[in-house]
Amino acid sequence: MKTRHKRFILIMLGLLLLSGAAVLVLNAFNSNLVFFFTPTQVAADEAPRGKAFRVGGMVKEGSLLRDSETGRFVVTDTQKDVVVLYKGMLPDLFKEGRGVVAQGRLNAQGEFVASEVLAKHDENYMPPEAKHAMDQAAARRAPETTKP
Numbered sequence: 001m002k003t004r005h006k007r008f009i010l011i012m013l014g015l016l017l018l019s020g021a022a023v024l025v026l027n028a029f030n031s032n033l034v035f036f037f038t039p040t041q042v043a044a045d046e047a048p049r050g051k052a053f054r055v056g057g058m059v060k061e062g063s064l065l066r067d068s069e070t071g072r073f074v075v076t077d078t079q080k081d082v083v084v085l086y087k088g089m090l091p092d093l094f095k096e097g098r099g100v101v102a103q104g105r106l107n108a109q110g111e112f113v114a115s116e117v118l119a120k121h122d123e124n125y126m127p128p129e130a131k132h133a134m135d136q137a138a139a140r141r142a143p144e145t146t147k148p
Contacts, residue, residue: 034052034053034054034103035048035053035054036053036054036055036056036101037053037054037055038055038056038057038077038080038133038137039055039057039075039076039077039079039080039081039082040077040079040080040133040137042055042080042082042106042112043080043081043082047106049106050105051105052103052104052105052115053103053104053105054101054102054103055075055082055084055101055102055104055112056075056099056100056101056102056133057075057076057077057078057082057099057100057133057134058075058076058077058078058097058098058099058100058134059073059074059075059076059094059095059096059097059098059099059100060073060074060075060076060081060096061096061097062096063096064096066090069087069088070085070086070087071084071085071086071087071088071090071117072084072085072086073086073096075100075102075112077133077134077137078134078137078138079137079140082111082112083110083111083112084102084104084111084112084113084114084117085107085111085112085113085114086102086104086113086114086117088117090117090119091117091118091119092119093119094117094119095119098119099119100117100118100119101117101118102114102116102117102118103115103116103117103118104116
């Protein structure tokens with residue numbers, strides 16, 4: 001076999017290995033990708049069924065029910081609500097009327113079963129996606145003014 005053929009085979013083998021590694025990396029990235037949805041999007045059935053995603057907004061006042069190991073609360077974007085169930089200890093900063101992002105899946109009853117709950121960490125912070133969704137919902141609710 002000529003040196004030229006050997007070099008060609010080595011280059012092709014290297015490209016094949018690089019392609020295989022790229023496919024594995026992209027597959028791992030895609031399987032760990034978690035999208036964010038607002039309660040309005042979840043209510044409109046835009047959220048994936050059977051796949052993990054994040055839902056964020058404000059914890060609705062008066063909606064928090066806790067027992068020894070489970071928490072149940074409602075996340076709202078002031079337009080639609082999503083019931084969230086969480087088994088475990090809620091974060092210390094978690095309170096009604098504050099921002100929250102929960103990661104999990106929808107169950108058969110349409111409730112969001114969270115595997116992780118993240119509370120806002122200071123008075124000025126809200127996830128950008130949740131802030132944007134809250135602003136959009138407020139804009140839709142605001143009465144439109146017309147000029148005479």
